[in-house]
Amino acid sequence: MVKVYVPRDSTALSLGADRTAKAIQAEAGKRGMQIELIRNGSRGLFWLEPFVEVATSEGRVAFAPVQPKDVPSLFDADFLNAGAHPLNLGLTEEISWLKKQQRLTFARSGITNPVCLDDYVAHHGYKGLNNALKMTSAEIVKAVTDSGLRGRGGAAFPTGIKWNTVLGAKGEQKYIVCNADEGDSGTYSDRMIMEDDPFVLIEGMTIAGIAVGATQGYIYLRSEYPHALKTLNEAIAKAEQAGYLGQNICGSGHAFNLEVRRAAGAYICGEETSLLESLEGKRGQVRFKPPLPAIEGLFGKPTVVNNVISLATIPIILDEGAQYYADYGMGRSRGTLPIQLAGNIKQAGLVELAFGATLRELLYDFGGGSATGRPIRAVQVGGPLGAFLPESQFDTPLDYEEFSKIWAVLGHGGIVAFDDSVDMSKMARYAFEFCAIESCGKCTPCRIGSTRGAEVIDRIVANRGNAKEHGKQVQLVRDLSDTMINGSLCALGGMTPYPVLSAINHFGEDFGIESAKKAAT
Amino acid sequence: MVADLTTQEKLDMASKIDAHIAKNQHMPGALLPILHAIQDDIGWVPEACYLPISKALALSIAEVHGVVTFYHHFHTHPVGKHVLQICRAESCQAMGSEKLEANVKAALGIDYHETTQDGAVTLLPVYCLGNCACSPAVMLGDDVYGRMTADKVAEIVAEARAA
Numbered sequence: 001m002v003k004v005y006v007p008r009d010s011t012a013l014s015l016g017a018d019r020t021a022k023a024i025q026a027e028a029g030k031r032g033m034q035i036e037l038i039r040n041g042s043r044g045l046f047w048l049e050p051f052v053e054v055a056t057s058e059g060r061v062a063f064a065p066v067q068p069k070d071v072p073s074l075f076d077a078d079f080l081n082a083g084a085h086p087l088n089l090g091l092t093e094e095i096s097w098l099k100k101q102q103r104l105t106f107a108r109s110g111i112t113n114p115v116c117l118d119d120y121v122a123h124h125g126y127k128g129l130n131n132a133l134k135m136t137s138a139e140i141v142k143a144v145t146d147s148g149l150r151g152r153g154g155a156a157f158p159t160g161i162k163w164n165t166v167l168g169a170k171g172e173q174k175y176i177v178c179n180a181d182e183g184d185s186g187t188y189s190d191r192m193i194m195e196d197d198p199f200v201l202i203e204g205m206t207i208a209g210i211a212v213g214a215t216q217g218y219i220y221l222r223s224e225y226p227h228a229l230k231t232l233n234e235a236i237a238k239a240e241q242a243g244y245l246g247q248n249i250c251g252s253g254h255a256f257n258l259e260v261r262r263a264a265g266a267y268i269c270g271e272e273t274s275l276l277e278s279l280e281g282k283r284g285q286v287r288f289k290p291p292l293p294a295i296e297g298l299f300g301k302p303t304v305v306n307n308v309i310s311l312a313t314i315p316i317i318l319d320e321g322a323q324y325y326a327d328y329g330m331g332r333s334r335g336t337l338p339i340q341l342a343g344n345i346k347q348a349g350l351v352e353l354a355f356g357a358t359l360r361e362l363l364y365d366f367g368g369g370s371a372t373g374r375p376i377r378a379v380q381v382g383g384p385l386g387a388f389l390p391e392s393q394f395d396t397p398l399d400y401e402e403f404s405k406i407w408a409v410l411g412h413g414g415i416v417a418f419d420d421s422v423d424m425s426k427m428a429r430y431a432f433e434f435c436a437i438e439s440c441g442k443c444t445p446c447r448i449g450s451t452r453g454a455e456v457i458d459r460i461v462a463n464r465g466n467a468k469e470h471g472k473q474v475q476l477v478r479d480l481s482d483t484m485i486n487g488s489l490c491a492l493g494g495m496t497p498y499p500v501l502s503a504i505n506h507f508g509e510d511f512g513i514e515s516a517k518k519a520a521t
Numbered sequence: 522m523v524a525d526l527t528t529q530e531k532l533d534m535a536s537k538i539d540a541h542i543a544k545n546q547h548m549p550g551a552l553l554p555i556l557h558a559i560q561d562d563i564g565w566v567p568e569a570c571y572l573p574i575s576k577a578l579a580l581s582i583a584e585v586h587g588v589v590t591f592y593h594h595f596h597t598h599p600v601g602k603h604v605l606q607i608c609r610a611e612s613c614q615a616m617g618s619e620k621l622e623a624n625v626k627a628a629l630g631i632d633y634h635e636t637t638q639d640g641a642v643t644l645l646p647v648y649c650l651g652n653c654a655c656s657p658a659v660m661l662g663d664d665v666y667g668r669m670t671a672d673k674v675a676e677i678v679a680e681a682r683a684a
């Protein structure tokens with residue numbers, strides 16, 4: 001029977017993948033043809049979803065994007081035998097957008113059925129765990145340290161060092177907490193892992209548990225991801241049935257249990273201590289540090305808090321070895337970064353590459369320029385707390401240190417493109433507004449400063465041309481930003497000035513800064 | 522709106538709430554799971570649940586109230602049959618979400634946090650649906666829709682209303 005693949009990823013669904021799948025099934029039935037319809041994950045070529053594939057003796061052949069109306073003509077063209085058709089893109093693996101990538105964390109995404117454990121195991125699944133079970137805790141932690149993996153949730157803290165602290169902490173009960181709150185606009189790689197290859201996250205967390213001596217794991221999942229919730233729960237149940245989770249993992253004597261907990265729509269709960277408060281059933285207010293969560297975390301116990309991508313990268317490190325992973329990348333940014341192209345971009349989707357590629361390559365070679373066909377004027381990298389970068393900075397390589405040199409961040413790897421119709425004063429205002437909506441309320445510069453900030457931006461815009469008042473207001477926003485940077489407990493208040501000041505510094509004309517200067521002379 | 526409930530409806534609600542509390546109260550950090558279970562079932566989190574929850578978890582009513590109101594996800598008032606969320610975050614802004622939200626509000630005749638007169642649709646803002654590769658995005662119930670226009674939103678809303 002010919003295998004036909006139609007993704008079940010929620011972005012594919014958002015473009016009608018369910019209707020496409022139904023149409024294919026119905027058309028096959030009508031023609032008396034037998035097919036095996038597989039709902040795979042997404043390859044991440046979201047600009048081409050619904051992305052249908054047909055298995056042939058040469059490999060999988062892609063037809064995309066397929067809407068229900070295209071289905072009869074695909075059958076007419078004998079697409080089940082890779083027949084010629086305007087939507088026939090040839091062998092999937094040869095599509096250059098995909099071929100140019102280095103898929104390590106996302107090695108299986110789109111290839112397998114996300115909730116089929118056999119499929120997972122047949123594609124290198126659980127090899128990392130098998131290796132880990134033969135190692136001591138210290139050896140596992142050392143491998144993670146040697147791989148150079150740094151937290152992909154935003155702060156880029158070395159994962160091995162964090163694990164080592166938890167390993168060394170005294171405590172009968174320790175926890176592994178997966179941060180799946182993915183609140184940054186322009187990011188969806190966590191969602192993809194959970195929907196398209198959930199076993200890799202389960203395996204990564206299991207390895208983490210064995211490494212530090214934790215027997216309970218929680219995935220704190222944002223409430224905006226109902227599809228991921230279903231997929232994760234289905235995968236966890238299957239892993240339990242097969243003995244990959246539970247009291248005696250693969251007969252090793254190690255115990256590890258896993259539970260998904262739903263968040264409730266607060267951006268701040270992505271901050272790790274606020275997340276822990278929320279898991280404990282409280283308001284998501286940020287905690288003072290120290291104590292570090294690694295020492296006193298969930299319910300006061302030593303806790304590893306890691307991002308989805310960090311944890312999902314553990315299996316390949318344990319499978320292929322630390323050096324294999326560390327061989328990718330540049331400088332102190334080792335391995336690969338799953339980059340998410342978003343916003344006004346023609347070919348949006350998931351691009352996993354070794355650190356070091358430039359923004360320009362991402363935006364043009366992969367992204368194909370803007371979706372609207374107008375020039376890309378600004379990009380925001382790293383979510384709502386990330387700086388806006390102008391064209392003159394597009395040659396910056398994706399590397400944590402190179403970005404911090406230009407007062408920018410990579411964050412969780414989201415890149416949002418804007419064309420030249422963007423009004424950057426609106427974006428700066430929005431950054432303050434977002435901070436005001438999402439502030440946990442613990443510190444004044446963030447709670448009050450954000451609302452004042454939005455008002456100051458309004459006054460800057462209103463006083464274009466009135467040099468004296470305008471200059472005063474611009475100075476005010478700079479002073480306010482200083483206060484927020486220095487006086488905030490966490491990065492919500494502390495980094496909101498990144499998008500604000502980068503917008504003012506690089507796109508002053510949108511704030512009337514040039515015209516105000518002119519009026520003064 | 523709670524006042525509109527009959528005595529029988531109030532009793533039904535109370536027994537549902539009790540069942541969700543009983544089922545979840547013994548897990549560590551039980552409050553959010555209980556609130557989710559209540560909202561999934563009833564559609565919102567009525568104040569009537571504060572007292573039984575506070576008793577079961579040994580919290581004050583103020584603490585329960587504080588938690589419910591901290592989180593955007595929990596509705597403290599009844600919502601329409603369908604919840605429509607429009608993404609307001611940056612990626613969707615880059616693809617015209619501002620115009621989209623204005624047009625959808627005009628078409629439905631309501632603002633954010635309001636419900637259409639027929640009780641069919643409640644409109645809410647949301648900050649990223651993880652669908653940023655296909656902005657602008659909206660969510661109706663549990664389903665996400667990408668590359669939206671006001672016309673397409675009208676279509677899916679009409680479908681939901683008819684269903």
Ligand SMILES: Cc1cc2nc3c(=O)[nH]c(=O)nc-3n(C[C@H](O)[C@H](O)[C@H](O)COP(=O)(O)O)c2cc1C
Binds near residue numbers: 155181182183492
């Ligand atoms: C306001 C705020 C929001 C955050 N949101 C997230 C998030 O959604 N996901 C995440 O993994 N980390 C988020 N972080 C970073 C976490 O605090 C923490 O550094 C991270 O979960 C650690 O995991 P990692 O080392 O694997 O990156 C956020 C931080 C701040 C200050």
Ligand code: SF4
Binds near residue numbers: 438439442
């Ligand atoms: S900076 Fe803002 S979000 Fe962070 S702890 Fe302070 S008030 Fe809370």
Ligand code: FES
Binds near residue numbers: 648649651652
């Ligand atoms: S910003 Fe709208 S879906 Fe992510």
